[in-house]
Amino acid sequence: MDDLTEMLKGTLEGCVLEIIGSEEIYGYAITRRLNELGFVDVIEGTVYTILLRLEKNGLVQVTKRPSEVGPPRKFYALNDAGRAELATFWAKWEYISSRINKLREGGE
Amino acid sequence: MGIQDIIEGKKQWRAHMARVKALPRDYQIVYREMQRYFFKVGPVGLADGSLLSGILDFFEEGVVAGKGVLELIGNDVAAFCDDLVKDSRTYADIYQESISGEPGTAEK
Amino acid sequence: MNFWETITGSDITREWKTFETRAAALPADYQAAWEKIKVHLSSYSDFTGRNLVPILDGALGLLQETASEGQSVHEVLGDDIEGFCAALAGGEGAPSYRDRWREQLNRNVARKLGQLGG
Numbered sequence: 472m473d474d475l476t477e478m479l480k481g482t483l484e485g486c487v488l489e490i491i492g493s494e495e496i497y498g499y500a501i502t503r504r505l506n507e508l509g510f511v512d513v514i515e516g517t518v519y520t521i522l523l524r525l526e527k528n529g530l531v532q533v534t535k536r537p538s539e540v541g542p543p544r545k546f547y548a549l550n551d552a553g554r555a556e557l558a559t560f561w562a563k564w565e566y567i568s569s570r571i572n573k574l575r576e577g578g579e
Numbered sequence: 580m581g582i583q584d585i586i587e588g589k590k591q592w593r594a595h596m597a598r599v600k601a602l603p604r605d606y607q608i609v610y611r612e613m614q615r616y617f618f619k620v621g622p623v624g625l626a627d628g629s630l631l632s633g634i635l636d637f638f639e640e641g642v643v644a645g646k647g648v649l650e651l652i653g654n655d656v657a658a659f660c661d662d663l664v665k666d667s668r669t670y671a672d673i674y675q676e677s678i679s680g681e682p683g684t685a686e687k
Numbered sequence: 688m689n690f691w692e693t694i695t696g697s698d699i700t701r702e703w704k705t706f707e708t709r710a711a712a713l714p715a716d717y718q719a720a721w722e723k724i725k726v727h728l729s730s731y732s733d734f735t736g737r738n739l740v741p742i743l744d745g746a747l748g749l750l751q752e753t754a755s756e757g758q759s760v761h762e763v764l765g766d767d768i769e770g771f772c773a774a775l776a777g778g779e780g781a782p783s784y785r786d787r788w789r790e791q792l793n794r795n796v797a798r799k800l801g802q803l804g805g
Contacts, residue, residue: 498637498640499644514651514652514653515637515641515644515646515651515652516637516651516652516653516659516662517653517662519637520662520663520665523633523663524665527666527667538643541639541640541643542636542639542640542643544640545636605803608796608803609800611756612795612796613792615749615752616788616792618745618746618748619745619749619774619775619788620788621741621742621745621775626741649800654793655793656792656793656796657788657789657790657792658789660792661789669777670745671742671774671775671776671777671781672777673741674739674742674776674777675776675777675778
């Protein structure tokens with residue numbers, strides 16, 4: 472599907488949190504996961520700016536690990552604050568999507 | 580790694596720039612233009628070196644992944660830059676606060 | 688107290704001297720631009736000098752970095768040094784000036800990548 476960028480904007484950070492929450496992972500692999508999921512327009516740079524913010528806000532634990540093919544990679548894992556943020560994201564998502572679905576079904 | 584270190588050719592900065600010169604040409608061009616933009620905007624992350632060295636790490640990974648630089652960060656390089664420093668203060672902000680006499684800053 | 692007394696009459700004198708040392712090593716057209724930048728920033732005299740130091744530091748860093756690449760100072764600062772300084776200090780008109788920096792950044796990237804033939 473084309474042109475998701477605007478609509479995806481506010482939720483991409485939550486998606487990244489969810490991916491990091493399921494396994495310790497590095498930036499480029501996160502982008503690949505999102506692309507495979509069907510968000511083909513998401514680029515590495517966007518994910519990088521999100522990761523930088525997560526790190527600055529103290530939501531992730533960062534570990535540098537050597538890579539076989541190039542420079543060391545930064546791996547990301549959620550800490551307690553990150554897990555709390557992820558729970559908040561899903562709660563908000565539930566709320567918004569249930570309201571919007573209700574609207575579509577013509578309910579009150 | 581403050582701006583001062585950068586300019587006075589401190590060892591750390593020379594090592595940093597040596598890494599920049601090892602990048603493919605398209606990466607070098609974009610890196611230098613971004614750096615110049617940040618010198619003007621003056622985000623506080625510039626002074627401790629975290630901003631620039633983070634970008635360099637990120638670019639080096641992109642090279643290893645075999646991507647072109649714009650493929651990595653998108654065509655709107657300025658938007659990428661702004662995203663990187665979105666919630667970081669700038670020296671201009673700090674200066675403006677100091678003259679407006681906001682709480683915790685110098686008296687007007 | 689005027690700008691220069693504020694700057695030089697305090698503990699930041701030392702920093703100020705290193706600025707002048709750095710500026711002295713610049714090419715002539717860059718030195719002229721540096722003088723203009725100082726004059727314009729001095730119109731922001733209602734400040735504590737300490738907070739202006741990082742802004743001057745950044746401006747000088749920009750000049751040094753660009754000079755080392757052998758570019759003309761005009762390419763960096765454009766015609767409107769006063770506007771440039773206002774933007775550096777975050778004053779009135781700064782947002783529109785930042786837009787110009789954005790455009791300049793993307794234009795330079797497009798041009799230089801184009802020259803690369805890629």
